[in-house]
Amino acid sequence: MGNKQSLVKGQLKSWVKRAAGETERIEACFSGLAYAPHSHDTYTLALTTLGVQSFNYRGELRHSLPGEVVILHPDETHDGQAGTDSPFAYRAISINPVEVQNILQGACLPFLHGGVSRDPRFVHIASRLLSEFNRPLQTLEQQELIYAFASSLQQVSGNSVKHTKANYTAIKRVREYIDDIITTDCAMSHDITLDELAVIAQYSKWQVARDFRSLYGTTPYRYVTLKRLQKAKALIERGQPLAQVAFSSGFADQSHLTRHFKQCFGTTPKVWAKLHLASTT
Known part of the structure; x- marks a missing residue:
């Protein structure tokens, strides 16, 4: 990421970069406030790579350090900002709940309440999904990793057998x-x-x-x-x-x-x- 960290007026320039051939994986760097409060209709799986990534989520200010994973549930309001005076950077993928539900087949969407995890399973999944930005993910490769994400999230959230009443x-x-x-x-x-x-x-x-x-x-x-x-x-x-x-x-x-x-x-x-x-x- 060093080639992207150019200085503007003494500060690291903010930027967002797309992975090759795709729209759902990004790499980004910000100083100060990054995002106003908002909510996605997808899961966000992000790997912090630089600095302190901070965000308000479910009533608390959360912090993610390099090597830690951020997992945001669909429709949960959050923001984004640097946790210190230094910039922060991360890589992230948006995961459509449809892909997760295709695996769960009617089970409740799993939820990680704290939003930040050091769980080796999530770190491994995020690293594999986000490590190579110069090539698109192969279809089978991505499907297997989304399956691992959904299964691990079910296990961690404890609702692996809890089904909705929805048709x-x-x-x-x-x-x-x-x-x-x-x-x-x-x-x-x-x-x-x-x-x-x-x-x-x-x-x-x-x-x-x-x-x-x-x-x-x-x-x-x-x-x-x-x-x-x-x-x-x-x-x-x-x-x-x-x-x-x-x-x-x-x-x-x-x-x-x-x-x-x-x-x-x-x-x-x-x-x-x-x-x-x-x-x-």
């Missing part, structure tokens, strides 16, 4: 339907409704919303929004103008994109574009 088969059908809509050309103009999803699930729309959140850690609406934000991130990193990014990813306008982007990622699209640009200079 896993019906909600899986709903989620696959949403994915199909999002991948079509008309995805940006298609206004998905709970009534529509209830027909797919063949039961109450309110139960669909409740069960979807129970299994995937988020609501159907936020799941759709996250898909659009992921597309927006990729377009931003290609250097597209933000107004065009908003239109292409299904948001009403740039301010609409900015509001959702900050709620999900703790920073604005404009700042994200600058951070990504800083990693290449």
Whole structure:
């Protein structure tokens, strides 16, 4: 990481870098405040590599030192900042709860309450997922590591046999339907409704919303929004103008994109574009 640690006005420049060929793995470095309070709709698995990574999580200020792992549960509010006057750096991967639920098959999403771990299992998994940024992960390689992550998290959280009351088969059908809509050309103009999803699930729309959140850690609406934000991130990193990014990813306008982007990622699209640009200079 030494080639990225350039000084600007006596301080380490903040930057964010993407892993080769992917959008879900990042390497980042920050001084001072990094992220405003926000919540993801995915798991975050991060390995601290420099300094002290601090964040408020579930009512307490947490700290992660180099070699320690941060594991954030979907839909849990947190921020991010340097724990000292020195900068901090980390590598992280966002893990879709869908991938975890495909392994759990209806069990409750496992939860690490403290958010920080030195458990050798998590350190090993994070190291393997995040060690090589100059190549994409092979599909089988990533699948095996996500399986190890889900299994280890189940064991640590103690809910390895605890199942939800949600109809896993019906909600899986709903989620696959949403994915199909999002991948079509008309995805940006298609206004998905709970009534529509209830027909797919063949039961109450309110139960669909409740069960979807129970299994995937988020609501159907936020799941759709996250898909659009992921597309927006990729377009931003290609250097597209933000107004065009908003239109292409299904948001009403740039301010609409900015509001959702900050709620999900703790920073604005404009700042994200600058951070990504800083990693290449």
